[in-house]
Amino acid sequence: MPTDGTSPPRPSQHARAEQPSGQAPAAGEPPPRLSTGAFLAALSLTLLLFATLNPIWESADVVAWTENVWWSYVPIPLLVAALLLREAKLTRSSFALECLRLTFAKFALTFLVANTIWAVRGPPSVADLGQQLPRPGSGAGLHDPTTPPARPRHAPLETGGLSGVVRDLAGSPLAGAWVYVSHGLEGLKLPAPEQPLRMRIDGGGFSPSLALISAWQPLELRSADGELHTAVLAGPEQGFVLNRPVLQESTTKVMFRRAQGLLELSCSVHAGQEPGARLLVLGHGFFTRSDAEGRFSLSGVPARRLGVSALTAEDATLAATVHVTLAAGQELELPALALTPRTPSPPADDDAGG
Numbered sequence: 001m002p003t004d005g006t007s008p009p010r011p012s013q014h015a016r017a018e019q020p021s022g023q024a025p026a027a028g029e030p031p032p033r034l035s036t037g038a039f040l041a042a043l044s045l046t047l048l049l050f051a052t053l054n055p056i057w058e059s060a061d062v063v064a065w066t067e068n069v070w071w072s073y074v075p076i077p078l079l080v081a082a083l084l085l086r087e088a089k090l091t092r093s094s095f096a097l098e099c100l101r102l103t104f105a106k107f108a109l110t111f112l113v114a115n116t117i118w119a120v121r122g123p124p125s126v127a128d129l130g131q132q133l134p135r136p137g138s139g140a141g142l143h144d145p146t147t148p149p150a151r152p153r154h155a156p157l158e159t160g161g162l163s164g165v166v167r168d169l170a171g172s173p174l175a176g177a178w179v180y181v182s183h184g185l186e187g188l189k190l191p192a193p194e195q196p197l198r199m200r201i202d203g204g205g206f207s208p209s210l211a212l213i214s215a216w217q218p219l220e221l222r223s224a225d226g227e228l229h230t231a232v233l234a235g236p237e238q239g240f241v242l243n244r245p246v247l248q249e250s251t252t253k254v255m256f257r258r259a260q261g262l263l264e265l266s267c268s269v270h271a272g273q274e275p276g277a278r279l280l281v282l283g284h285g286f287f288t289r290s291d292a293e294g295r296f297s298l299s300g301v302p303a304r305r306l307g308v309s310a311l312t313a314e315d316a317t318l319a320a321t322v323h324v325t326l327a328a329g330q331e332l333e334l335p336a337l338a339l340t341p342r343t344p345s346p347p348a349d350d351d352a353g354g
Contacts, residue, residue, distance in 0.1 A: 032087075033089070034087065038087060042079040043102060043109075046073070046106045047072070047110070049072040050068045050106075051113075053068045053071055054068055056068065077095075157302045158303045159303055159329075160326045160332060161299045161332065162181075162297065162308060162324075162332055163296065163333055165290070165294045165295050165296070167339065168339055173290075173294025175294055176290060178287060178288075178311045179287065179309070180287035181284065181306055182308065183305075185283065191285065192284070196217065196218035196220045197213045199211060199277070200224040201267060203273075206265055206276060206277035208313065209277045209278065209313045210280075210312070210316075214281075214287075215258050215281065216255060219253070219279075220253055221246045221252040222246065223246050228245065228269060229267045230269050231244050231245075231254075232265070232267065233279065234263060234264055235260065235264065237261065241263060243268070258283065260281035261280070262279075263280075264276055278316065286298050290310075303326045303329075305325050307323050308324065322337060
């Protein structure tokens with residue numbers, strides 16, 4: 001300690017750089033920082049993840065944007081620790097401060113990029129995320145219908161036609177039954193109907209009470225009584241699939257990216273006060289309703305071994321299924337679809353439709 005009143009000399013920058021890793025800086029000294037090159041390298045990597053995990057120039061889906069943001073922050077602690085260790089500057093204080101510095105820098109740049117893109121082409125619409133953030137590439141089962149979907153390509157197939165009649169428990173022709181291909185189309189990329197399925201809800205519940213829809217076919221929900229409702233879709237095997245508000249002033253639009261099977265549709269705002277409905281989400285558009293004489297027909301069906309099933313809105317416990325082999329160019333008359341009590345939920349070609 002000098003006795004002439006002068007201050008002790010401060011260690012040089014070179015001396016501070018040679019401070020052993022893990023050793024706290026001297027009192028009054030700032031924590032060591034990453035070199036400019038190392039900091040920019042770490043920042044570039046996080047920005048690359050943000051931009052390319054789900055390419056931001058291709059998708060306006062909020063799910064994809066959320067995945068990009070989330071996963072671009074994940075490697076920051078590891079990057080900072082590795083680079084500080086490489087430069088022999090790793091201390092608790094330097095690690096904490098450099099993590100914060102890199103996080104703030106990345107946030108500022110991604111905020112600027114995102115808002116620039118949204119100013120040009122509009123912000124992403126709010127999509128349902130389910131109960132947890134999906135893993136990269138996993139998909140959420142729902143598609144934001146405001147974004148033109150990348151519909152699955154389908155190769156030309158040899159096809160035929162199916163027709164027949166649906167009968168009730170007494171053997172009489174049954175009008176208004178839903179008939180659909182329940183087996184045999186797994187794994188095929190098939191076109192979906194472009195006409196939306198429109199459902200409404202009021203104090204009497206959802207209408208229709210049973211509906212079929214294909215993956216990639218728009219679903220439109222609307223309140224008919226001026227009240228706020230919700231559309232909650234769930235199944236015993238699928239779990240929670242959808243929870244959206246339904247307003248009179250606007251139409252709630254949903255599009256499924258894959259088959260979901262048979263789901264229960266309910267309103268959580270008026271739980272127990274309004275009847276629910278059933279929605280069967282298939283991976284294709286081969287479904288129809290029987291006419292006044294109980295007859296139905298399906299055209300353009302891929303020629304192969306198929307299962308054809310029938311459901312009715314009036315009694316959820318009744319169903320019928322027949323298995324047939326359809327040859328190319330054949331117009332096949334099916335055996336009668338006679339409804340009988342069923343126990344399991346109807347299959348839905350889970351792998352069809354992408």
